Amino acid sequence: MRSLLPRRRAATDARAGAQVERGQITGPARVDRSTKTLTKRLRPGDVAVIDHVDIDRVSAEALVGCKPAAVLNAARSTSGRYPNLGPEILLEAGIPLLDDLGSDVMAIPESSRVEVDGAKVSVGGHFVAEGTVQTTETVEVSLAEAREGLADQLESFAANTMDYLRRERELLLDGVGVPKIRTKLEGRQALIVVRGYHYKEDLAMLRSYVRENRPVLIGVDGGADAILDAGWTPDMIVGDMDSVSDRALGCGAEVVVHAYRDGRAPGLSRVERLGVSHVVFPATGTSEDVAMLLADDKGAELIVAVGTHATLVEFLDKGRAGMASTFLTRLRVGSKLVDAKGVSRLYRHRISNWQVTALVLAGLAAVLVALGSTPAGQTLFGLILARIDDFVSFVRDLLGLTAGAVG
16 A cells, blocks of 8 residues: 655654654644534644544645644545545645544544554554555545445435425425524625635635625625635624634624524524624524525525535535535525635636736837827827926936036
8 A cells, every 4th residue: 555654745844843754754633523623723733633434625625724744534534425525635735644543543632742654653652543544546446436325325315305395394485483683685685605615716706796796794604704814894694603713703793593493502602602692593404504594585686605515515525414405495595596606716817917017018009109190199299208308408407517516
């Protein structure tokens, strides 16, 4: 099995806090069963220790952004349930991935020095666990096997869709249970931001849209921080409040806490502790669904979505009963919904600055030639040249007087 561990650059890792010698990697451990929570404190050179079955694309991209020395996974990074893209993203970024290490690896003390030698993991010279070093070849084999079982997931997705429709038909069809909010959406456009695939690039491409249309900005959990990072202020924050920062919650946006159908809301205590005014929206499904249903029910004329989930693989990536709620929610708001995902890849600015400068100069030269061919233009150029000649004479006389005074 070809290991990717020796491919790490020792100098870069050493500066970041990790060390690489003869194929070994050492670094401080950052341990958390929740990858989303871990990435908030993960730093370059740390060794990420997670328990994440089927590492999804968003989690992998978040890990890559933190630049860990290695990722140690207690679970199987690809279980075969569906062709998830996370492991491939980590390997393409040059981050070693050790798989299926077992529960013992989660007992590694936080900040302890971890040694990774091939497929073996040790702490302080004491063996902890041994797993599988993932390579491009092993990931390709796992993905091929997962694609063969995708039909079973499709059947499960269809069953979950019907179950969700039975339980939430009053909300989907009649808007029963939607809370009252103070944010005015009637007749306005809404931009819903989820911290999903390519959300940063797509937000950058939507700057002109936001400036010209001034839509209601709705952040779904961490999407509120994405809006702040883009230089705007969210009007509303919707979610279970597990990944939004205190900074975002305190920015003045209206807060809608997504609760379970039975009224339980894990994030409610945090919002109350911060003293933030809020309303509770009990509903099955995901927070991005709740945000879309809320915007639609309150009369938004157009809903623009960034970073949301749209394909079957993305639904399965999210891992919430096939994301059946998102599928039906999109059917409900389909006439208003504009999915802005991938807009940054649809159009890319391919003209360099020097090309723009050359184009402007060429245009200016053409205008000057056209003016020079007309009587009015010739008169204008004559006046300009006369002014220039007067200025040159003034400077020459001034220099002559200065030289005479010195002599």
